[in-house]
Amino acid sequence: MTLRPERRTDALADRSADPTVNGTDIHLSVVDREIPLDDPATGELDLEDRRALRRVAGFSTELTDITEVEYRRLQLERVVLVGVWTDGSVADAENSLRELKLLAETAGAEVLEGLIQRRRRPDEATYIGRGKVEEVHSEVVASGADTVICDGELSPAQLRNLEERVKVKVIDRTALILDIFAQHAKSREGKAQVELAQLSYFLPRLRGWGGNLSRQGGGRAGGGNGGVGLRGPGETKLEIDRRRIRTRMAKLRREIDGMKTGRGTKRLQRRRNAVPSVAIAGYTNAGKSSLLNRLTGAGVLVEDALFATLDPTTRRASTPDGRLFTLTDTVGFVRHLPHQLVEAFRSTLEEVAEADLVVHVVDGSHPDPEGQISAVREVLAEAGAGDLPEILAINKADLADPIELARLQTLVPRSVVVSAKTGHGIPELLAMVGAELPRPEIEVSALVPYARGDLVAKVHERGEVLEVEHTADGTRLRARVDPVLAATLNGFTAG
């Protein structure tokens, strides 16, 4: 597998112009598939294995416009999806493959077929059972696919073995997610983070193309002990590539650290102004950006695609009683989010970890909201945000089954049913946010002259006004405020 940035750009341009990507309907059902009873290739009699390869019917991407089809063929990969289903129900296995299909389509691929194999665990050498590799190969030939995507993270050896046998490119879920992130990254920081994640994924998977022939120059094989600057001549091509990648990764890490400082300064500034911060977190496509737009009119990109948002956006919002807070929309999470990405996006995730409160958005109309909730909590914990107070916003109430919504609400004490689309539940959500935000600590009484209306406005925004009275001498206030504002108000102590 190679990194091919050219295709990415093309595929992205195509994706945004493609009406079929957004509206694809998926009808899934698992149908038992006829499988020859004996497997002459291996002579294995693994009954469970044999019965287990199932075709997920009606799985192909439906494209209606024929010219569109022709156009897409030029650039897009035609893929067959393969999953190993180890535990849980058929529905879980289907959900997982359905999500892989969405991911593949988001990356710009055309999905031709989806296959699930029931196995106790993935095969160590080939991921799917050896006997079944042949069938996947036939499927690839029959459908004219050029890529197989596996629903898991495969070892370098598994990828290589499988690729040799199915005779087309094989990629795994991790590489697919990395590819989507690479297509969507816009900011300098986002791009650097994604590149770092991709390189750390590819590093152990590099192959010495051409084996021994790849040795550069003559001399010693397998350099590495010649010291800095002296390693060149004896190094294999593979070692040179590895070294280049490591150097590039170190440079990216430094760059990302530098950019982090810039954002840290802004964050400190907000801290100093004692504006509490709320982070919106949640599974990809849950409606996080829609909610930010609904709450603040931010105009952030909303798309029915996975990982539409990669760069954090921060906006100001206020509680029903007028207190200001910041609201940050962040990258969405997904099950088995590649750890390389979690690592590379650490600085973005730290932003979440430093928030005063997390609004965790979940798509109430999704078939497995609990699975999504726990996947999000896992990533939050990994980012050090596991202990933050959390409000669960159960979104897409306009689409979801009310019984399901009620059930979800009983699971989490601090939850609220909302619809970013219709505005349902938004006042309740804001009230809850207001109640959960840290209270300003210091109670003050002050008599502020009318000339200092700015100060009164600040108390309204940053503090909590307990009593207010307009007198002949000015505004008499009793309020709870932060230490900085308390110090200023001290000059106006009410007599």
Ligand SMILES: Nc1nc2c(ncn2[C@@H]2O[C@H](COP(=O)(O)OP(=O)(O)OP(=O)(O)O)[C@@H](O)[C@H]2O)c(=O)[nH]1
């Ligand atoms: N019906 C309905 N659709 C919604 C609602 N909220 C969001 N959507 C749709 O869900 C899709 C995803 O919304 P986004 O706001 O982009 O979701 P996100 O969580 O920011 O997604 P990523 O940034 O990709 O992780 C879009 O097609 C929205 O129009 C809602 O309350 N009701």
Ligand SMILES: [Mg+2]
């Ligand atoms: Mg978004």
